[in-house]
Amino acid sequence: MSVTVIRRASWVIRWERGRHVYARDIDVAFDHDGILHVGPDWQGQADQEVDGRNRLVMPGLVNIHCHSGDEPLAKGLFDDVGTPELWGNALYEFSTLIDSDADAKAACQTLMLSELLKSGVTSCLDIAGDHEHWLGVAAQSGMRVWLAPGFRQARWRLSPQKALEYDWNEAAGEAAREAALSVLDRVAADTTGRLTGVVAPSQIDTCHPDFLAAALDEARSRKVPMTVHAAQTMAEVTELHRRHGKGAVALLKDIGVLGPEVILGHGICLDHHPLTRERTAMDLETLATSGTNVAHCPVTFARSGQGMESLGRYLRAGVNVGIGTDTIPFNMLEEMREAIIQSRCRSGDFADIDTAAIFHAATVRGAQALGRPDLGRLFPGARSDVVCVDLTAPSMRPVHDPLRSLIYAAAERAVRDVWVAGRKVLAEGKALGLDTDGALAEIDAAQARAIKVAESARGQAFSVIAPRSLEMPE
Template sequence: MKTTKIAGLDHLVGWDEAEGRHVYLENADLVFKGNEIAHVGPGYTGPVDVTIDGKGMMAIPGLVNVHSHPFSEPANKGLTEEYGSDKLGQSSLYEYLTVFGLNPEDAGPSSKVAVSELLKSGVTTITDLSMARPGWADDLAATGIRAVVCPMMRQGVWYTKNGHTVEYAWDEKAGEKAFEASMKTLDEAAKHPSGRLSGMVGPAQIDTCREGFFKEALQEAKRRGLPMQTHACQAVVEFHEMVHRHGKTPIEWLDAIGVLGPDLIIGHGIFLNDHPQIHYPHANDFKRLRDSGASVAHCPTVFARRGMVMNSIGRYMDAGITVGIGTDTFPHNMLDEMRLVCYLARAITMNYKMGTTRHAFEAATIGGAKMLRRPDLGRLAPGCKADFSLVDMSHPYMQPAHEPVRSLIYSAGDRAIRHVYVDGTQVVKDGKVLTVDVEAATAGLVEGQRKRLETVSQRDWAGRTADQLAPPVYATRDRLPQSRPVT
């Protein structure tokens, strides 16, 4: 296996195992052999096959994305940035996403666009929550990213007939078929020749899966040694639906059926009973969540668009709850999410200590790796996978670089990510993705959105068009009124 040395890096965010935290190393070498890191630190003098000049660069661990929907979300661009349902808790789940989502045959281009965005923002591992489909694993593997496939499965679907009431259509037989397809997909991912794919069991939403379905899913997760993720505490409507059905909050119900525990990742985990938009003083969800060992996948952007925010990443992490970060929506830019994590947490708590840079950076690296049961990811240390990014320290937005991680997150963002490696292979060079034909994928995405929008009125309960559901910012005119002549 080839040994590569990136020599003389200005900064390297290395992992101090003894202290259990990231640290800065200066004038450091990063050496990897094949797909594994062999040395981190200054003064490496061992044999190498390739030497790369690291001057003017900072190495950071590959970011670990624990929750993403690359199949569907890229096609919602221009549609869901500002709109939700006024009478359904301001959510976009029940009226918007059900009518805008792409056709399955257009999932490939959409996913490639999303992954290309993730790679350019320093993400080396994606958790893809999509519906099982042929070619899914191969599409992900071809991008060069490390991927966790989480085929979502459910027994029911939500819908609204009037814009103010959510109803559920149940089909247990369809749920059984989805379960079988999901397990088959997980087994195929584990055997994929790329060696970069793994799986996660995914009962889709807490309110679309019954108790037995959850229990069986958890049993299969344990049998395969995989984590399990479900969407829960993601909407005001969902919270009250679970109380209506069971007399329990979503967290209480998961606990009561034996699912809330170290094997479970809660997608979003926002609406606990003490959330300001809930104010349900008859439970103690935070303590129950903290004591359970379950973890939370936090995706701030999609909720901020609807005026919603977790309360807060600092409170969760300081209490010992493992939190990871994901990109639930477009753009698939992890550094944007990390910056927003910090600002929103400080705003909702009115306390600048509740959303620190360390909270965000550790959630996006070691927190996500812990959730995926991968101690060889999210950190730069000997024996870990060679998943990392090189940041251009000379980029104007990185200067002055008194504190380089802060400069990256709060100022430069993905503009300063120059090179990205996954499993020891370069996938981004000089800011360009090497593994995806971005132009072709984008063209496919645009066409897929166009086809879907033509039929929106057929799926909307009120027969509305896309422009009626999500009115454009400005009206389109054939021409402006006649200008006055110049005299």
């Protein structure tokens, strides 16, 4: 087995007695099976030696919620629009307008995975629709990918008055569920050891309660996670109140769809949130006692003026919250920065959360949500998912606290090399297994095609649907 040794790393974030700690000038040795050594003077086998001077060595980040399917095409389109009648969210009226066609799927996925890798992500949970390249590109990336094929029984529709309505088609939902499970069968047959399936009913409001309960049964029998969007917007929670007389978490508790296998995206509109109509403030305790996980993706919601109240409060209540990037940008380090800033702004308290807590969320808590205590930390026996950050990068200097430099200032600009399962997958900021240039060559045309489809669906020019940021005078 081939052993890589990072010699005399200037800074290392290692796992010690249940927490991440800094260490200086030590070696990190690993092979394909796992981490062999995080300490001084590795004396064993060394097939590849890496100079660790001027490097921060840290565990790979764990992204528990992102979408490769259509979101890469949404860049530049909907950042300044929302539906005023639906609390300002762009999701129902705008995001659903842009779909990638079959020719664009692989390019979208390639760009998402390469952006994530560049921001230090080694594990990600991708909620998307199946396509012929999905498993192949995921495997080629060299990353650990949790493939979550979404399925649902209803589609969203906006009434002329901008009310959120639902087109139910249970037969189509059953067919989509069957198709998703067949994807999971294919994933289960993967031989790389890096792909895992996820049972993913798309949204709590587009699935009947018994359908959600059956999905969790399926996840438990397959021993894989389940994820579902829940409490993500006020439009959704208002509809749940109309149907069931309760919000998302209370409903999930009633129907038995909570637990350590369950990851809720995004768990924002809970019963303590000032926008909701409840004043019970019991949801956080329900999530904590059931061990249910929340995927927190602050950037996309902050763009609509929305936010979790607050990440620090969830963590203090004992809820396991991991971090996801959701839509564009697929930049985990910027997402972590925004998570801290949002948590402090929403709570009005700088002490609501700190850098150590967000790093823990983006590593260990994400790994917990995926049921993988061997990820997100560097200690002998953990998987060898390792990130090297360049401490000479101007955006990292001066270096007093490299994690703070990375999160608050440098982000992906300082990430140089990444290994997953002991294999190098990012070198000098370039993803080795992904044809990023080829994907970039396709993506402009793919976006133009998607815009044309949206224009004909709406019968409006895109400049009317979502104008560019600046006028273009004749």
